[in-house]
Amino acid sequence: MFDLTGKTALVTGASGGIGGAIAQALHGAGATVALSGTREGPLGELAAGLGERAHVVPANLSDPEAAARLVKDAAGAMGSVDILVNNAGITRDNLFMRMSDDEWAQVLEVNLSSVFRLSRAALRGMMKARWGRIVSITSVVGATGNPGQGNYAAAKAGLVGMSKSLAYEVASRGITVNCVAPGFIETPMTDSLTDDQKDRILGQIPTGRMGRPDEIAAAVLYLASPEAGYVTGATLHVNGGMAMV
């Protein structure tokens, strides 16, 4: 099941915990992968670990010009981009009343606007191929909100509305557009939480544990697969029951 042999996938934010796991899962299913991120070192290590069918295509998505260039680079390396996984994201947490215009703009730029540009650039090839998969990683906080994350939650909720609109437009061309919304996942991003914070979070998760990056990757793999061709405009929540939406 979930055979991606012959397919090509661009994964942004692949140097992070979840992005790396997604790249591994797609590669493990037979896809050729292009790993993108800002840090070339970890990307190179990940590519070396994967062996064949892995390319490194660095990009800084806070630069508006970078998105179109990245899709071009990835298509150049792999021949096409059949699957786009928009995983790159940043946080600039602050209480709403203290949040600067910069903190707001940076998060919206990387987490939402760059996804718009990447998706637009990737669509051309997908339209011609009459097949494509766009999967964006959102967050449980896009559905529930979270104090201190007004910018992040806005961007993540924005991805959902954007994905649904695009899903309408391109469904007849064999292209699906979906989101995966992780809850609390064990990554460097959540390692920085204090034990007290972690305890409070775990108290709200029915499964009683944080999720693992490979559990997010499995959801992405499903949505990227030919088997998920009838799933579009959906958000798959992977959060241990923390928010049943």
Next chain:
Amino acid sequence: MSDIADRVKKIVVEHLGVEEDKVVESASFIDDLGADSLDTVELVMAFEEEFGIEIPDDAAETIQTVGDAVTFIKGAV
């Protein structure tokens, strides 16, 4: 020059799956040939590739009929 018109018609016939005799200069892609808005975007993409030209968005919006496409492409190649 008629070569361009022929190539445009061929693309339209292939892409929209319409009868060749319906693809006349005055035929509107949307009103006469059953294209939806996404089809017109794809047609423009196909013209760009066939003729090796760039059709900017504001120009693409003015290409409503087969004749519009032929005229634009003649001016661009």
